[in-house]
Amino acid sequence: MRQTVKMSNQEDLPLSEVPDPQQLDRIKIQIDLVLLALEALAGISSDSLLRAARDLHLTSVGEDRLAMWRLRQSTPWRHADGQKTLNLEEARSLVLIICHLAKYHQELIRRAVSLLEQMTAQNQDVQQTALLGDYLDTFANIDQKRMLLEDSPPEEVEPLALKLLVDLLFYSSANGHQRLWQVLLAPSASLDSE
Amino acid sequence: MLKSYSVIRRYTPPTCTLHLLTKRSWLRRKSVVDALRFELQFDDPRSPEANQVMLQGDRAQLELLSNVVKRYVQQFLQSSSLYHLSRAVTPVDSSTALNRSVPAPELSRFTTSDPYVQPQGLLSHQLFLGSLAASKDAIELSTLQLFDLANALEASQIDIAALPLEQARTRRQTLAWAGGTVALLLAVGIPVGIELWQSDEPQDVALQEIETEPLPADEPAVVPPVPPPPDSTLIPAPSLPPALDNERLLPPPPVQSPPSASLPTPPSKPVPPAAPPKTAITVKPNVPKSSSSPAPTTSAAPRANPNVAPQLPNLPTLQPRPTQAPPTSATKPPEDGAPTGDVAPKALLDDIPQVAEVRQYFQQQWQPPENLSQTLEYRLVLNRDGSIGRIIPLGKASEVYLDRTGMPLMGESFVSALPEEANAQVRVVLNPDGTVQTFLESS
Numbered sequence: 159m160r161q162t163v164k165m166s167n168q169e170d171l172p173l174s175e176v177p178d179p180q181q182l183d184r185i186k187i188q189i190d191l192v193l194l195a196l197e198a199l200a201g202i203s204s205d206s207l208l209r210a211a212r213d214l215h216l217t218s219v220g221e222d223r224l225a226m227w228r229l230r231q232s233t234p235w236r237h238a239d240g241q242k243t244l245n246l247e248e249a250r251s252l253v254l255i256i257c258h259l260a261k262y263h264q265e266l267i268r269r270a271v272s273l274l275e276q277m278t279a280q281n282q283d284v285q286q287t288a289l290l291g292d293y294l295d296t297f298a299n300i301d302q303k304r305m306l307l308e309d310s311p312p313e314e315v316e317p318l319a320l321k322l323l324v325d326l327l328f329y330s331s332a333n334g335h336q337r338l339w340q341v342l343l344a345p346s347a348s349l350d351s352e
Numbered sequence: 353m354l355k356s357y358s359v360i361r362r363y364t365p366p367t368c369t370l371h372l373l374t375k376r377s378w379l380r381r382k383s384v385v386d387a388l389r390f391e392l393q394f395d396d397p398r399s400p401e402a403n404q405v406m407l408q409g410d411r412a413q414l415e416l417l418s419n420v421v422k423r424y425v426q427q428f429l430q431s432s433s434l435y436h437l438s439r440a441v442t443p444v445d446s447s448t449a450l451n452r453s454v455p456a457p458e459l460s461r462f463t464t465s466d467p468y469v470q471p472q473g474l475l476s477h478q479l480f481l482g483s484l485a486a487s488k489d490a491i492e493l494s495t496l497q498l499f500d501l502a503n504a505l506e507a508s509q510i511d512i513a514a515l516p517l518e519q520a521r522t523r524r525q526t527l528a529w530a531g532g533t534v535a536l537l538l539a540v541g542i543p544v545g546i547e548l549w550q551s552d553e554p555q556d557v558a559l560q561e562i563e564t565e566p567l568p569a570d571e572p573a574v575v576p577p578v579p580p581p582p583d584s585t586l587i588p589a590p591s592l593p594p595a596l597d598n599e600r601l602l603p604p605p606p607v608q609s610p611p612s613a614s615l616p617t618p619p620s621k622p623v624p625p626a627a628p629p630k631t632a633i634t635v636k637p638n639v640p641k642s643s644s645s646p647a648p649t650t651s652a653a654p655r656a657n658p659n660v661a662p663q664l665p666n667l668p669t670l671q672p673r674p675t676q677a678p679p680t681s682a683t684k685p686p687e688d689g690a691p692t693g694d695v696a697p698k699a700l701l702d703d704i705p706q707v708a709e710v711r712q713y714f715q716q717q718w719q720p721p722e723n724l725s726q727t728l729e730y731r732l733v734l735n736r737d738g739s740i741g742r743i744i745p746l747g748k749a750s751e752v753y754l755d756r757t758g759m760p761l762m763g764e765s766f767v768s769a770l771p772e773e774a775n776a777q778v779r780v781v782l783n784p785d786g787t788v789q790t791f792l793e794s795s
Contacts, residue, residue, distance in 0.1 A: 184437055187436075187437060187440050188433055188436060188437065190440075191436050191440060268496065271495055271496060272496060274475065274495075275475050275494050275495060275496065278474075278475055306440050307439055307440055310439045310440070314439055318435070318436060318439050320474070321432050321435060321436070321474065322432075322436065324432070324474065324475070324495055325429055325432050325433070327495065327496075327499055328425060328428075328429055328499060328502075331499070331502075331503045332503070332507070333503075333506060337425070337426065337429060338429075340426055341426070341429045341430050341433050342433075344430055
């Protein structure tokens with residue numbers, strides 16, 4: 159996957175305030191979900207992630223963390239004792255890695271979204287297409303292991319997966335990493351109950 | 353396309369095309385951004401004809417549209433993210449319960465006549481054109497169209513911000529190359545002229561094309577036969593390359609065998625196997641012409657020498673110019689601007705010492721006026737005794753600024769006496785950055 163790596167780096171992802179732990183938690187989840195979509199669509203292995211990290215010269219995602227990825231059991235920030243932690247540097251690195259990979263797979267993502275639009279416009283079930291059908295199946299499978307959506311009823315998984323697919327498109331552009339970063343850091347006042 | 357405008361940038365994602373244009377006569381000015389206009393064509397082949405609208409406007413409108421779309425995209429992604437979170441996070445207690453309904457993105461309206469975007473379900477977006485409306489008030493955009501539009505607009509904003517810097521750099525590079533290339537042309541043209549004259553062949557037409565013409569007044573700064581800076585293969589090494597042979601004076605860069613400079617590939621386009629065909633291709637301005645070339649930067653090569661006559665036949669193999677050993681004792685390296693000995697340092701292609709003397713004189717004198725952005729050129733006809741016989745300004749700017757150049761008066765003693773023939777002609781080039789070049793035109 160050797161390619162010319164654009165000069166985007168951590169300086170592109172500014173930070174005015176350090177997020178509180180709650181926000182960090184939410185950031186973790188969102189990164190998890192975007193990554194899940196990318197894996198489900200493009201079949202990204204932990205090796206791709208490692209390679210991307212190296213291509214981008216990112217060292218803050220430690221080798222030991224990424225090694226855990228290889229086990230395909232957990233996301234990198236789930237330590238042996240089950241505790242999840244993610245610091246901001248790691249979040250930045252992951253954003254860069256994910257968007258780098260999304261950029262690489264942009265054609266595929268684009269095709270998937272195009273199919274989605276067509277099927278929707280024609281009122282047809284997206285499962286009928288190989289690309290989207292596989293995506294949704296894989297998504298559900300990985301999620302079962304990751305247990306991100308364990309509280310959601312199954313019928314909500316599909317729209318969520320499709321929404322993530324659309325998001326992925328926007329994150330695959332040249333400045334996708336900035337878009338994702340901004341989303342992650344946005345104030346989440348609306349999350350509080352009304 | 354607007355008349356008298358040139359395209360200076362082009363963005364061609366699959367579902368729309370964005371052109372940035374500026375007036376042709378403004379291309380050299382520092383403030384090209386002020387005359388900037390855009391044309392945005394929605395040309396998704398899959399969308400109905402009614403939707404294939406073209407928008408136009410000035411720079412401010414483009415910026416407004418870009419901000420509106422950017423903000424909308426961000427809000428769209430934001431709301432999507434909240435939706436994900438609401439599905440993924442377990443409510444711990446009522447005080448942190450998430451709102452499980454999907455919040456709609458705010459309408460990104462600044463003022464009532466501004467364009468704005470509204471979502472229509474998950475996959476469709478309505479772009480209300482506001483003051484940009486032409487044939488239609490609103491356009492329906494699919495996700496892909498919104499994506500392409502947002503990317504093209506954002507790329508355009510980045511490029512516009514970088515325009516003044518790029519212009520300044522291009523101008524500096526162009527002026528630096530101008531002298532070298534003119535020198536090359538003269539160096540080759542003169543022996544060719546002599547050769548042809550002696551061999552009595554009817555090839556005058558070709559030779560005339562080599563001679564540089566008076567600078568056109570409306571195209572400031574650049575001597576016409578200057579190739580764009582990236583084509584540095586045209587710049588002579590002290591000994592002319594062996595590739596020079598019959599009928600190939602200045603081979604177009606793609607043909608040249610030892611390419612010393614390859615065309616710069618755009619750094620922002622990584623080339624993975626699955627690369628998108630064209631998300632955002634930009635065309636850099638090609639000095640001096642920026643006419644309607646649609647191709648990306650690789651088009652610089654074939655267009656390298658618009659004005660140079662490539663078909664000079666029967667060129668003799670040119671001897672390398674003696675630059676290392678001037679006749680007298682000075683052992684300076686060539687092209688050294690600071691004189692230390694009695695002899696003015698020789699530069700490349702000085703034929704007679706007077707050329708260097710002229711240059712030395714002007715280097716000490718020349719103070720470019722602050723508002724001058726063009727190169728001034730003069731043909732000086734020298735008398736036998738070294739005084740100036742005639743001063744011929746080339747181009748309007750040269751006429752205008754003549755009295756600012758410190759040009760000596762006619763008849764005033766100027767350089768050393770010419771040993772052989774009378775009436776040597778020297779070209780003087782005064783650059784706005786303060787540098788000076790001189791060449792022997794004929795003797």
